[in-house]
Amino acid sequence: MKRSNDFLGAEVAGADRDRVYVIPVPVEWSVSYGAGAGSAPAALLAASMQIEVYNAGIDLDLQGAGITTLDPGIRSKEDLLSFLSGHRDLFRDALPVFLGGEHSITPWILEGLELRDVGIVWLDAHADLRESYLGERESHACAARNSLAFGPLVQIGVRSYSREERDFLRGAGGTRIFPFWNEGAWEAIRRLPENVYLSIDFDAVDPSILRAVGTPEPGGLGWEELMDLLTFVFEKKRVVAMDAVELAPAAHDETSSFIAAKIVYEAISRYLRRELPRET
Ligand SMILES: [Mn+2]
Secondary structure (H helix, E strand, O other), rough: EEEEEOOOOOHHHOOOOOOOEEEOOOOOOOOOOOOHHHHHHHHHHHHHHHOOEEEOOOOOEEEOEEEEEEOOOOOOHHHHHHHHHHHHHHHHEEEEEEOOOOOOOOHHHHHOOOOOEEEEEEEEEEEOOOOOOEEEEHHHHHHHHHHHHHEEEEEEEHHHHHHHHHHHHHHHHOOEEEOOOHHHHHHHHHHHOOOEEEEEEHHHOOOOOOOEOOOOOOOOOOOHHHHHHHHHHHHHOOEEEEEEEEEEEEEEEHHHHHHHHHHHHHHHHHHHHOOOOOOO
């Protein structure tokens, strides 16, 4: 398996040990509108090289922090499951960060890591609660529905769903939906189990900030709101794994890839703020 520092560069290599593993999962097979999620991991890694290793927003230096990029060559659900089943030990003491790819990968990761009874914080413009979509039960549009088997969800930024999904939301438990980051959403996250899985669909973010996504939707989370949300989740809960999905890189829009890489960096920084020895 290829080991590198393709995310953020050589400066973040571990001075003592690995604390974060960034893992590309360029899987794209059910994307419905804008294709390109398969090329997202490479675009995210390339864009990450432009980011400062010192995080001024939270005053944290990631030099020597122990961020390693692993590329096991995942191209399918089967690849992903077999990689995870062989490497669960690696992730007991380090945060795996999966770069999608399309959103279908989330329930596969939950399955592969054998995560049970975790809280799932799901940032998304769409509910992804369909039972099937275009005849496919593992479509990205069913990803949240399929994740319910692994623990309760709190979905934030959701502003588009079908009538079938509305009826499901009214009838079934297991998930709560918030279009905005507000007091109701804080409270819902607070009530989740201590161990949390974080799934970031980049379309949760306002497209005026980041628009190269598979299925763009107006409205959504602003930058400061998203930073506040990430701070809250990493402070109040123990994030055990995360993914960032559905970037659809566009040749004329390198800004989106950079902003998306920055979001991943901000999440990792907040994880490391708790894990790194304090500066003296
Ligand atoms: Mn989604």
